[in-house]
Amino acid sequence: MSTHRSQRNSGDHGSGRTSVRKSSNPLYRSSDRAQSWFGFLLIIGLVVGLPAAAISVGTTTLHTGMETVQTQNAERHPVKARLVSDAKPAPDPAGSGSPVRMPVRWTDKDGTRHQGVAQVAPGTKAGTIVNTWADRGGSITEPPMTSKQAVATAWLAGAVTGGATLTVFLLARAGFVYMLDRRRYAQWEAEWQLLEPRWSRRSQG
Structure with a gap:
C-alpha cells in the first residue's frame, strides 16, 4: 500500500513539473520574442560595428591629419x-x-x-x-x-563616431520597441473589446 501511495505521489509530482515547464511563462508573446532577438542582434552589431566604425574613422582622420602636417610644414x-x-x-x-x-x-x-x-x-x-x-x-x-594635434584630432573623431554609432543603435532599439508596443496595445484593445461584455454580464449577474 505504501508502495502504491509512493508511486502515485511520485507520478503527481512529475506531472506537476511537466505542467509547470509547459506553462512556465504563458505571457511570453511572439512580440516579446522578436524584441529579445532584436536586442541580441543589436548587441552583436554594437560589439562588432562600433569599434570598426570608430577605428576606421580615426585611422582615416589620422592619415589625413599627418598629410596636412607634412604639407603645412613644407609650405x-x-x-x-x-x-x-x-x-x-x-x-x-x-x-x-x-x-x-x-x-x-x-x-x-x-x-x-x-x-x-x-x-x-x-x-x-x-x-x-x-x-x-x-x-x-x-x-x-x-x-x-603638429603631429600631436593630428593624433588628438583622430582620437576625437573616433570617439565622436563611436558615440554617434551607439546613439543610432539605441534609437533603432527604441523605435523597434515603440512599434511593438503599439501593436501590443492594439491587440490588448481588441481582446478587451471581446472580454469586456462577458465580464459586464458576470458583474451584473
Whole structure:
C-alpha cells in the first residue's frame, strides 16, 4: 500500500513539473520574442560595428591629419618680424589682456621685404622682435599643424563616431520597441473589446 501511495505521489509530482515547464511563462508573446532577438542582434552589431566604425574613422582622420602636417610644414616657415608701432591694449571690459593684431615687417633670406599683421601681447613696444609664421607668398599665417594635434584630432573623431554609432543603435532599439508596443496595445484593445461584455454580464449577474 505504501508502495502504491509512493508511486502515485511520485507520478503527481512529475506531472506537476511537466505542467509547470509547459506553462512556465504563458505571457511570453511572439512580440516579446522578436524584441529579445532584436536586442541580441543589436548587441552583436554594437560589439562588432562600433569599434570598426570608430577605428576606421580615426585611422582615416589620422592619415589625413599627418598629410596636412607634412604639407603645412613644407609650405610655411617661421619668421622673425619687427613690430612697427606700440601695441596698445584693445578695449576689453573683462581686462583679460587678449592679444592684439599689429603691423610687423620682416625680410626674407633673399632680401625681399614683407609687411603683415601679427598677434602680439598688449603693451609690446615698437621694434620688438615677434616670432610668427609666413607662407610661401610672404603672408602671415597660422603655425602648421603638429603631429600631436593630428593624433588628438583622430582620437576625437573616433570617439565622436563611436558615440554617434551607439546613439543610432539605441534609437533603432527604441523605435523597434515603440512599434511593438503599439501593436501590443492594439491587440490588448481588441481582446478587451471581446472580454469586456462577458465580464459586464458576470458583474451584473
